[in-house]
Amino acid sequence: MIKVSIFAASAALVLLGACGGPSTPRDACDDAANAICQKIFQCVDPSVIKSQLGYADESDCEIKFEATANCANLACPPNTTFDSSTAGQCVDDIKSAACVSGAPALPASCNSTCK
Numbered sequence: 001m002i003k004v005s006i007f008a009a010s011a012a013l014v015l016l017g018a019c020g021g022p023s024t025p026r027d028a029c030d031d032a033a034n035a036i037c038q039k040i041f042q043c044v045d046p047s048v049i050k051s052q053l054g055y056a057d058e059s060d061c062e063i064k065f066e067a068t069a070n071c072a073n074l075a076c077p078p079n080t081t082f083d084s085s086t087a088g089q090c091v092d093d094i095k096s097a098a099c100v101s102g103a104p105a106l107p108a109s110c111n112s113t114c115k
Contacts, residue, residue: 028087028113029071030062035094037061043099076114087113 022028037058040049055061066072076082086109093107 022084022087025074025076025082025114026071028082028084028091029069029074030066031091032094033062033065033069033071035091037065039094039097039099080114083113083115086115 022031037055040053040055040061041058044053049055049061053061055064090107090110090113093109097107
């Protein structure tokens with residue numbers, strides 16, 4: 001289950017996404033934290049969430065996720081532009097992903113939010 005935590009942290013670094021097209025990478029990261037934490041709490045046994053991932057509840061998950069991903073300081077790399085449409089698709093894809101055992105794969109849509 002620790003793999004879920006790794007997925008969450010890496011997703012924020014790649015994923016600058018959110019539904020409806022956030023205006024900044026920070027907003028997108030915050031929306032991604034929300035989507036990933038919802039998915040974790042939907043798919044992972046509550047005792048595992050608390051004992052292995054260390055999240056008391058979804059709100060705690062989001063706060064820790066945003067801090068780990070450094071959402072407050074995220075920006076697209078130089079010579080790229082934030083694509084809110086693709087970012088929105090990324091979060092939609094996370095929300096609609098099936099629960100699986102092990103670490104879920106990051107949706108392909110999350111790989112091109114900065115172009």
